[in-house]
Amino acid sequence: MSGLFSKQRIIAGPGYNRWMVPPAALSVHLCIGQAYAFSVFNDPLSRVIGIGSPAPDDWKLTTLGWIFSLAIVFLGLSAAFGGKWLEKVGPRLTMFVAACCFGGGFLVSALGVHLHQIWLIYLGYGVIGGIGLGLGYVSPVSTLIKWFPDRRGMATGMAIMGFGGGAMIGAPLSVLLMEHFKSATSVGVMEAFLVMGCLYFASMLVGALTIRIPPPDWKPAGWTPPVVQNKMITSNHVHIDQALKTPQFYLLWLVLCLNVTAGIGVLGQASVMIQEMFKGTVTPAAAAGFVGLLSLFNMGGRFFWSSASDFFGRKNTYFIFFAVGAGFYAAVPGMGMSGNMVLFVSLYAIIMSMYGGGFSTIPAYLADIFGTRFVGGIHGRLLTAWSTAGVLGPVLVNYIREFQIEHGVAKADAYNVTMYIMAGILLVGFVCNLLIRPVHEKHHMKHDEFDELDGAFPHSGD
Amino acid sequence: MNDIKTTSPLLLLLFWLYVAIPLAWGVWSTIKKALALFA
Numbered sequence: 001m002s003g004l005f006s007k008q009r010i011i012a013g014p015g016y017n018r019w020m021v022p023p024a025a026l027s028v029h030l031c032i033g034q035a036y037a038f039s040v041f042n043d044p045l046s047r048v049i050g051i052g053s054p055a056p057d058d059w060k061l062t063t064l065g066w067i068f069s070l071a072i073v074f075l076g077l078s079a080a081f082g083g084k085w086l087e088k089v090g091p092r093l094t095m096f097v098a099a100c101c102f103g104g105g106f107l108v109s110a111l112g113v114h115l116h117q118i119w120l121i122y123l124g125y126g127v128i129g130g131i132g133l134g135l136g137y138v139s140p141v142s143t144l145i146k147w148f149p150d151r152r153g154m155a156t157g158m159a160i161m162g163f164g165g166g167a168m169i170g171a172p173l174s175v176l177l178m179e180h181f182k183s184a185t186s187v188g189v190m191e192a193f194l195v196m197g198c199l200y201f202a203s204m205l206v207g208a209l210t211i212r213i214p215p216p217d218w219k220p221a222g223w224t225p226p227v228v229q230n231k232m233i234t235s236n237h238v239h240i241d242q243a244l245k246t247p248q249f250y251l252l253w254l255v256l257c258l259n260v261t262a263g264i265g266v267l268g269q270a271s272v273m274i275q276e277m278f279k280g281t282v283t284p285a286a287a288a289g290f291v292g293l294l295s296l297f298n299m300g301g302r303f304f305w306s307s308a309s310d311f312f313g314r315k316n317t318y319f320i321f322f323a324v325g326a327g328f329y330a331a332v333p334g335m336g337m338s339g340n341m342v343l344f345v346s347l348y349a350i351i352m353s354m355y356g357g358g359f360s361t362i363p364a365y366l367a368d369i370f371g372t373r374f375v376g377g378i379h380g381r382l383l384t385a386w387s388t389a390g391v392l393g394p395v396l397v398n399y400i401r402e403f404q405i406e407h408g409v410a411k412a413d414a415y416n417v418t419m420y421i422m423a424g425i426l427l428v429g430f431v432c433n434l435l436i437r438p439v440h441e442k443h444h445m446k447h448d449e450f451d452e453l454d455g456a457f458p459h460s461g462d
Numbered sequence: 463m464n465d466i467k468t469t470s471p472l473l474l475l476l477f478w479l480y481v482a483i484p485l486a487w488g489v490w491s492t493i494k495k496a497l498a499l500f501a
Contacts, residue, residue: 015468019478026481162481168488210477282499289498296492345499 007090012212018147018220020210025140025159027207028095031200032102032136033166035075038068038125040174044187045121048113051187059118067126074130076387079138083380084240086135087373091143095208098136103201105129110193136204137163137383141363142376146214149372150223152364153314157306160360164299230368232315236444237371243378246439248369251432256362257385257392258429259321262329262422263355264393269401269415270294270348276412277336277344290345297349298356305357306364314365315433321354322430329423333416359386369439396421 003009042064049055086094105128112120140159148155177195181188219225229235243249266273271287282290309317328347335344362382367375397418404414 013467015466017469017474019474020469023477023481026485030481030485162485165485165488168492169484170488172488172491206480285498286501287499289496289500292492292496293499296489296496299489 005093005096007213010090010092010212011215016212021144021147021212022155022158024207024211025144026162028098028136028140028204029159029162030166030169031204032133033163034170034200035068035071035133036167037170037174040171041189044178044189047187048116048189051185063118067121070122070126071130071133072390073387074127075133075137076384078131078134079380079383082135083138083377086139086380087240087377090213091139091211092208094135094139095204095211098132098139099201099204099208101128102132102136102204103197105132106193106197106200110190110197113190113193134380134383138376138380140211141379142372143211143213145363145367145372145375150220151310152367153306153309153361156363157303157360160306161299161302164295164302164356167295168299230313231438232313233368234371234438237373238439238443239445239449240374240377242443243370243374244381246443248436248439251436252362252365252369253382253385254432255318255429256358256382257389258425258432259355259358260386260389261393261396262325262425263352263358264389265397265422266329266351266419267294267355268394269397269418273415278341279412281341293345294348294352297353301353301356302360304353306360309361309364314361314368315436317357317361318433319430321358322426322433325351325354326423326426326430329419329426332419369436373445
């Protein structure tokens with residue numbers, strides 16, 4: 001087994017087509033993206049005993065809310081702590097462990113539903129599944145960057161777009177399965193968990209078995225590293241532990257955290273906001289359609305912006321997110337008050353595309369600043385910014401809204417201040433991005449350090 | 463030199479379809495839901 005999963009075993013042969021790698025990465029990301037659609041299980045899980053309506057002993061929504069929160073916390077923790085291990089063992093073993101955890105998490109949760117033990121679901125989907133999420137998220141990133149030195153942004157954008165797309169598959173698939181399995185004695189969740197656990201394990205296993213890493217010093221045919229070096233793209237490598245000693249790591253952490261905080265904050269209130277700003281015009285079904293539209297732009301933005309960053313440069317792309325984003329966030333209340341729904345929806349859609357773009361452009365930004373050798377592990381550690389923003393964004397938005405309503409502000413107007421504060425957050429992000437400079441050469445790895453690393457091989461010029 | 467194995471274009475196409483078809487289904491389901499906004 002160790003042979004099949006060893007790093008040496010997955011070095012690609014001379015005729016291997018690098019375009020096999022993005023679908024291998026997507027096989028994993030399209031599965032783990034299901035996490036964003038977990039809320040479709042909340043209502044049926046609150047009726048496991050009562051079936052038609054919640055019984056006194058059924059789980060409350062507040063109890064169920066912890067499942068997703070735990071999964072996101074363990075995503076961040078496993079990405080942070082598992083990143084170094086990923087660099088040592090390679091993407092295949094990491095993807096395989098991710099498949100076991102994510103698929104297995106569903107199976108443990110199915111047992112939890114069957115026995116009506118919430119702690120089993122916390123352990124299954126929250127802890128074990130969350131570890132699968134984190135390892136699965138970071139596992140193909142550095143491999144893609146090494147295969148596509150000429151299009152780093154586009155390559156990682158394809159995989160991370162898959163995470164956005166995974167929710168679009170996961171939500172209707174869950175509904176279909178629950179509809180199929182529901183009966184007079186079951187809401188169909190346990191059966192749906194069993195099927196999805198097996199399905200996701202198999203799909204992620206396909207990704208693990210097909211992923212390949214490039215041979216040492218491999219370059220795409222006909223491509224030579226640019227002669228005139230961009231100062232913001234290093235050809236050196238910074239060790240994963242050394243990266244934490246640089247100010248660039250913390251500035252990039254803030255860049256990701258602030259972009260995600262603002263995005264999550266407004267995404268969470270999108271449905272209620274459009275219904276209150278356009279009262280009588282937008283029904284709850286139309287508002288759900290609005291959220292669906294935003295998720296499409298979130299997914300599309302992941303591919304569009306990271307691909308565009310290959311041409312604009314990573315720093316300039318984040319300048320666009322922060323400067324244009326701040327302007328758009330500040331303009332949303334005005335659009336709402338003017339009653340112009342088309343412009344309101346358009347602004348919101350572009351904001352969401354930049355929110356998604358922030359996720360997908362960061363791995364290439366890290367590779368530019370710290371080199372490609374440890375980018376997977378460094379990316380994993382940076383994802384703690386996502387976990388932080390996942391808590392900060394909604395709390396901030398809800399707190400600001402409640403505070404205003406308590407002080408007599410009309411519900412429809414309570415969003416305005418929130419949007420202005422989010423615009424301010426983006427301006428802080430703009431300053432952080434402005435401060436990012438190339439890493440000082442004292443942090444670069446020396447040649448003898450590469451020799452000490454097991455199985456390490458630097459890719460010159462990529 | 464004779465044992466160089468190149469990736470089959472058919473395999474490449476099938477692998478892309480393997481991920482593209484579920485994604486297209488998910489996108490289509492989301493678009494159908496989003497159409498309610500314009501109804």
